[in-house]
Amino acid sequence: MTSAKAANRLQLTVALGLLLFLQFYVRPRLFEGRYAPDFVMIGLVLLALRSGPGVGALAGFLVGLASDALSPARFGAAALANTMVGYLAAQTRAFFFADNVLVNAGFLFGAVWLRDLIVLVASGSGDQGLATSLLIDAPLQALTTALAGTVLLVLFGGWFRIRLDQQ
Numbered sequence: 001m002t003s004a005k006a007a008n009r010l011q012l013t014v015a016l017g018l019l020l021f022l023q024f025y026v027r028p029r030l031f032e033g034r035y036a037p038d039f040v041m042i043g044l045v046l047l048a049l050r051s052g053p054g055v056g057a058l059a060g061f062l063v064g065l066a067s068d069a070l071s072p073a074r075f076g077a078a079a080l081a082n083t084m085v086g087y088l089a090a091q092t093r094a095f096f097f098a099d100n101v102l103v104n105a106g107f108l109f110g111a112v113w114l115r116d117l118i119v120l121v122a123s124g125s126g127d128q129g130l131a132t133s134l135l136i137d138a139p140l141q142a143l144t145t146a147l148a149g150t151v152l153l154v155l156f157g158g159w160f161r162i163r164l165d166q167q
Helices: 003-030 039-051 053-070 077-092 101-122 127-160
Strands: none
Touching: 003 039, 003 127, 039 053, 039 077, 039 101, 039 127, 053 077, 077 101, 101 127
16 A cells, blocks of 8 residues: 555545544534434445445445434434445446535435435435425425535545545
8 A cells, every 4th residue: 555545545444534523523522413414424425425335335334323323213224224335325426526526415415315315215204294304394404514514625635635546
């Protein structure tokens, strides 16, 4: 492994560690409610965009299992949703220029909304809460996540940059 590759992996590891710190230490202290940004989803999407479909799906599955352990929804719903989001995020890299900050914000918005849709459908939520969740709650959380991801990409953009020559 070249030193540039090792440095890139170290930067990505530190950035993902920062996102975990933001999710579990900063987020509960600064944000309240369902509309708080999901820093783990930011990490999942950026890792999937950078690493490819297999790593994206595996990372999504692990994130989903951790989320299922903490969630009252049916076990496996978040694992399924995050696996699909990780895989699809990695696949879309072939169609879009993923180093653009606005494209990444769109990816994050779509990923959070799609994840919420899959979790709601897979967990067997009733029809009464489905429309409200998909039309109000999910877009608001997706918006805050996209905004937080955009700020992080502006600050640490070089750490998440996709380098096709080093794949």
